[in-house]
Amino acid sequence: MRISAPAVCCAGGCGSGSSFFLGGSTISQIYGHTGGLKPSQQRRVAKLYERRVAPQQIVTPELARQLAELSHETRRQIGVLVDRKGRVEYVIVGDAHRIELPDFRRMRTSPERFRGLRCIHTHLHAEPLTQDDLTDLALLRLDLMAAIVVDGQTGLPTVVYAAHLLPATAHQLREAHRSPYVFLEPRPPSQLNLDFLALISSLEEEMARNRRAARQAGTEERAILIGVTTGPLSEAEESMAELRELAASANIAVLDCVIQRRSAIDPHTVLGRGKLEEVLIRAMQLGADLIIFDRELQPAQVRSISEATDLKVIDRAQLILDIFAQRAQSREGKIQVELAQLRYRLPRLVVGQDSAFSRLAGGIGGRGPGETKLETDRRRVRDRINRLEREIELLRERRQERRKQRIRRHRPIVSLVGYTNAGKSTLLNALTASDVHVERRMFATLDPTARRLRLPREREVIINDTVGFIRDLPPDLIAAFRATLEEIRDSDLLLHVVDVSDEGWPRRFEAVERILRELGFATIPRLTVFNKTDLVDPASIAAAERQIEACGVRAHVFVSAIDRKTLDPLLARLDEALAHEDSLCGQPDWSAAELAAMRKI
Ligand SMILES: Nc1nc2c(ncn2[C@@H]2O[C@H](COP(=O)(O)OP(=O)(O)OP(=O)(O)O)[C@@H](O)[C@H]2O)c(=O)[nH]1
Ligand SMILES: [Mg+2]
Structure with a gap:
């Protein structure tokens, strides 16, 4: 079985589905490969919408028989998606080897629940559940996937193969390579005496429990991180x-990390x-809300x-x-x-993904606009970008004015970068x-702050x-x-x-150093301040000193x-530097080659 592109069906059996009026006004759509079916067969297939299954049952023997007979007669797989109340929500026709499920992933489910639909379909060659069946089970988060084997001679159902997903914690996955699937014992339809509703509610309870356990204090979302590299593994690990x-700084709990090394x-x-499929199945098992890639994704990649x-x-x-x-x-x-x-997201706006605006309003999350909204959204984003740019320009001019005043007062300016x-x-x-x-998190400071500092020789900076x-x-x-950044x-x-x-x-x-160079600040004298020396031993300090001096950086201090x-040497150095600004010119203006050499240390 495979998931098809969002199903667009035309009436009358054009090969990609057909619609029927059953019981008066309701339209019942048959999804999939209906071309070539006789009108009477199409009508009987459409009648499957009228079947009911008791909510506790996986499938009734009658429905199994009907599916088997129709499959046998048409030589095609036939499937139904049944909801928790036992109603048939979708009827799908495939070919002899597979059927394509309609793509209803746009209808989001809560990460603590399954889809609320089980798939019951036929297999004509006595085959158990296929890998495609299992992938659909996982990616669509179905309640259950069942395949009814159709007897090639009689057209009657023989056994039902069925599997459901198994929620897991990251720990369980790491420790035991736990399979995401649980296979039920193959049985004839009349002997499937399992309380389906009780099973699915206990699985959902387990899923919710796992999610609660994975939720660290204050975290809002759960993510799987993915690193893909063509370079050395050690760099990918550091990154x-x-x-x-x-992720921690963004209040996201990390459930798992996956690094893949590829030639391209x-x-x-x-x-x-x-x-990717493996990661998505893992994400489903762990109850993740989002996947974060450790590299820039092109708009087309995000889409696919x-x-x-x-x-997300x-x-x-x-x-x-x-x-x-x-x-x-x-x-x-x-x-x-x-x-x-907005600039980042404009080329990446995707139909069905969250809109630029819902995201800004709600942080990381939400699903958004349909196709028609997309163009309006793009236009609104462009308009807003223009407005914001004008506003920033005004603020910039004001900033420049303030800076000029400061310079007029002749106070030296020192910036921490x-x-x-x-x-x-x-x-x-x-x-x-x-x-x-001050915070342990990354990007605690966004707005520049200026303070006055009096140096030992009564100089104020x-x-x-x-x-x-x-x-x-x-x-x-x-x-x-x-x-x-212009402040700098x-x-x-x-x-x-x-x-x-x-x-x-x-x-x-x-x-x-590279960013400073790109911003055009590389010519400003620099003093390297090695901080957090309380956390390292003297040997590491000596090693750092050797490393930095080997690169020609003489102006450095440890605090x-x-x-x-520990700050006195820094203050003395500052005083000295500002007294004779030339003393810092020993700091090299790093060339690309020097930076590369630095990297190899
Ligand atoms: N042990 C130790 N911790 C330090 C030292 N200096 C800073 N920290 C800690 O490091 C973390 C980050 O400090 P911040 O001063 O916020 O770092 P920052 O460079 O301003 O960070 P951003 O504003 O995010 O760019 C905080 O938890 C500080 O308490 C130090 O010398 N020793
Ligand atoms: Mg800061």
Whole structure:
């Protein structure tokens, strides 16, 4: 069995389905391959809509017999989808080997429930459930998949093969390679004495229990993270660890991480098709709400992956944008984030996916517009982008005015820059006895804060806290935050704060230097401030010192922002640097080749 594209059926049996009037006014649509059926056969197939099954039963012997007889006669598989009340909701005709289920994934179900439909269909060659049957069971989250074997001689049903899904926790999946399916013992239709309703409610209870257990305090959504790489596995793992941190910062519980190494990225599905199906089945078993890819997805890729699942699919850039959206406080911050989100999402608006607006209103989530709404949505997004750009331009001019005044007062400006979470705000607080918001999460700071700092030699400087950087910062975000980042441009000195307790610091250092270069700030003198020395042993500090000096960075200092005593050398260095700005010119303006060399350390 395979899931078909959203079913569009024409009346009268054109090969892709047909419609019938049964019992007066109701239209009963037969889905699938109806071409070539005699009108009398079509009528009998349509009559299947009138059958009822007791809710506790999987299938009645009568319905099984009718399905078998019709299949035998037409040499085609015939199937019905039955709801929890025992009503036949869909009738589908296939060919001798398969039938295609209508695609109803757009109708979302709660992640704590199955679809509320079981599929009962016939098999003409005595075959048990096929891999396609099982994949449909999982991807459509059906209550149950059953295949009635039709006797080739008599046309009567012999046995019923049936399977249902088994919810699991991430722990169970890791420990026991638990199969997602439970197969019932094959039995003749009259001996299927299982209370179907009781079974399905106990499975749904288990699913809800697992979800509650996976819900960590304060988390709102549950995700599976996917990394696909053509490079070294170690880099993919490091990047995945960062994606985990980002997810935590966005209040998302991570249920599982999957990394696949491939010789090439699949242009349609990113992962291989088989692997993608496996991930989707896993997501269903674990009760995930969304899948997050650790790379940028092209609009077409989002579309084709979304078509294979009713889970939400986002990429790393979108996750970062979501965090920014959750954090933005000031009017300017909010406008900048909204602009970045809209620019990012415009080419990615997909029919049936959440609209640009519902997402902004509701954070990560929601399903949205149909085809007709899409064009209106695109136009509205473009209009809004134009409005926001004008607003940002005004704010930018105001900012420039303020900066000019500051420069007129001749106070040197020092800006803290660095990777997110490096400790910039903590350092600002320690240096100026302020209480700027500090958090273990990434992107705690979005709005720049300026404070006055008095240096030992009575010199007063302005010190700026800025938004943290991250590897592969989404370009839309950089563009939108240009106004904020311009604050950095007028700095007399940059303090590049590096978290030395993070083993991956050289790569993070490199990412920040690269962004500074791209923003045109590489010529501003820089002092590298290794922070969090309280978390590492002296040997690691010495090793870091050797590494950085090997790269020609002489201007560096080691501190622990949570221990004021360690800040004196930094203050002295600042004083000295601002007294003779030339003393910092030893900081190289990194070329691409130097950055590559840095990376190999
Ligand atoms: N142990 C230790 N923790 C530190 C130190 N400096 C900062 N932290 C912690 O590191 C985390 C991040 O600190 P922040 O000051 O928010 O980092 P940031 O660079 O401003 O981060 P963003 O604003 O997100 O870019 C917080 O939990 C701090 O308490 C330090 O020297 N030692
Ligand atoms: Mg901060």
